[in-house]
Amino acid sequence: MIIVMRKNATVKETGAVLKKIEELGYKPHISSGEERTIIGVVGDDRRVPMDQVFEPMEGVERTIPVLQPFKLASKEFRPSSTVVKVGNVAIGGDEVVVMAGPCAVESEEQLLAIARIVKEAGAKVLRGGAFKPRTSPYSFQGMGSRGLELLALARKETGLPVVTEVMAASDIELVASFTDIIQVGARNMQNFSLLAELGKCHQPVLLKRGMMNTLEELLMSAEYILSNGNQQVILCERGIRTFEKYTRNTLDITAVPLVKQLSHLPIIVDPSHATGKWDLVSAASRAAVAAGADGLIIEVHPQPDQALSDGPQSLKPERFLSLMKDLQKVAAAIGKKM
Numbered sequence: 306m307i308i309v310m311r312k313n314a315t316v317k318e319t320g321a322v323l324k325k326i327e328e329l330g331y332k333p334h335i336s337s338g339e340e341r342t343i344i345g346v347v348g349d350d351r352r353v354p355m356d357q358v359f360e361p362m363e364g365v366e367r368t369i370p371v372l373q374p375f376k377l378a379s380k381e382f383r384p385s386s387t388v389v390k391v392g393n394v395a396i397g398g399d400e401v402v403v404m405a406g407p408c409a410v411e412s413e414e415q416l417l418a419i420a421r422i423v424k425e426a427g428a429k430v431l432r433g434g435a436f437k438p439r440t441s442p443y444s445f446q447g448m449g450s451r452g453l454e455l456l457a458l459a460r461k462e463t464g465l466p467v468v469t470e471v472m473a474a475s476d477i478e479l480v481a482s483f484t485d486i487i488q489v490g491a492r493n494m495q496n497f498s499l500l501a502e503l504g505k506c507h508q509p510v511l512l513k514r515g516m517m518n519t520l521e522e523l524l525m526s527a528e529y530i531l532s533n534g535n536q537q538v539i540l541c542e543r544g545i546r547t548f549e550k551y552t553r554n555t556l557d558i559t560a561v562p563l564v565k566q567l568s569h570l571p572i573i574v575d576p577s578h579a580t581g582k583w584d585l586v587s588a589a590s591r592a593a594v595a596a597g598a599d600g601l602i603i604e605v606h607p608q609p610d611q612a613l614s615d616g617p618q619s620l621k622p623e624r625f626l627s628l629m630k631d632l633q634k635v636a637a638a639i640g641k642k643m
C-alpha cells in the first residue's frame with residue numbers, strides 16, 4: 306500500500322506515520338518528491354485495515370492499494386523512472402546505453418583488444434564473464450578471479466565501467482570489489498538467497514530474465530533485491546524458450562514496453578543470447594531500441610570461431626561498428642541520445 310502525504314504535511318506528521326508503520330511490523334519506504342512525500346508500506350498488508358488506520362492520521366491525504374504482487378518495483382509505487390548511475394553513465398534516462406564485450410574473459414590480450422574496440426565504437430560499459438554458467442561441466446567455466454582482475458585492468462586502461470556475472474552468494478564481495486555492475490544470469494533469476502544478498506550490497510544489479518520466466522516473475526525477483534535495500538536494479542530481456550528452433554531463444558520484444566508500463570526500473574535487451582546467431586543480432590538490436598529499451602548488452606569477439614563460449618552469436622568488430630552507426634539513427638528517430 307502507498308500512503309500519500311499532503312503537500313504541506315509536517316516532518317512531525319510524517320514521522321508519526323513512519324512510527325505507526327513500524328509499530329504494525331511493516332517496513333516503510335519513503336520517496337520524497339518535489340511536491341509531496343509518498344510512503345510505501347511493504348509486507349503482507351492484508352493483516353490490518355490499512356486505509357482505516359492511516360487515512361485519519363494528520364498529514365495523510367490518502368492511501369492507495371498496490372494491486373500488483375510486486376510493490377517496490379511497481380510503477381504505482383514510483384511513477385517516475387529510476388535512473389541507475391554507474392560512474393558517468395546513466396541507465397534509464399534519455400540515452401540508449403550499449404554494453405559490449407566478449408561472452409567470457411579469455412586472456413589479457415583478448416579482453417584489452419575487445420575493450421578498446423567497443424569503446425572506440427561508442428559502447429559505454431564493458432561486459433565479460435569471469436564465472437560462466439555452462440550447461441556442460443566439461444565446457445570452459447571462465448577464468449574466475451583472474452578474469453575479474455583482467456576486467457579491472459581493462460577498466461583502468463579504457464575508463465569503461467564493467468559488468469560481470471556472479472553465480473554464488475559467497476562470491477558477491479569478490480565480484481563487487483572488481484566490477485561496477487553485478488549481473489545475475491538467466492539461470493539464477495530465481496535464486497532467491499542470491500537475490501536477497503545482492504539486495505544488501507551497494508552496487509547496481511543487472512537482473513536477466515530467466516529463460517522460462519514470466520515478466521511478473523522477473524519483477525518479483527527484482528522485488529527481492531529492492532526489498533533488501535538495493536534500489537539500483539536494471540532488468541534485461543534476453544529471450545525466452547519457445548518451440549522455435551531456428552533461434553537459440555525467442556526475443557520477447559513486448560517485454561520492453563510492458564516493463565515500462567508496469568515498473569519504474571530500466572530495461573535493456575540482450576540480442577546475443579536472445580537470438581544465438583550473429584546474423585540476427587543487428588536486426589534484434591535495432592528493434593529493441595525502437596521499442597524503447599534503455600540499452601543493449603551485446604557480445605563481440607574478433608575471432609568468433611576461436612571463442613571459448615558463444616562464438617556463433619558474437620559480432621565481429623566491424624559488424625559491431627556498423628550496428629552502432631545504425632542504432633544512432635534508430636535512437637534519434639524516437640528522440641533518444643546515444
Ligand code: PEP
Binds near residue numbers: 408490575
Ligand atoms: C551471458 O551474459 O553470457 C549469459 C550467460 O547470459 P544468460 O544468463 O542470459 O544466458
Ligand code: MN
Binds near residue numbers: 408409578604614
Ligand atoms: Mn554468452
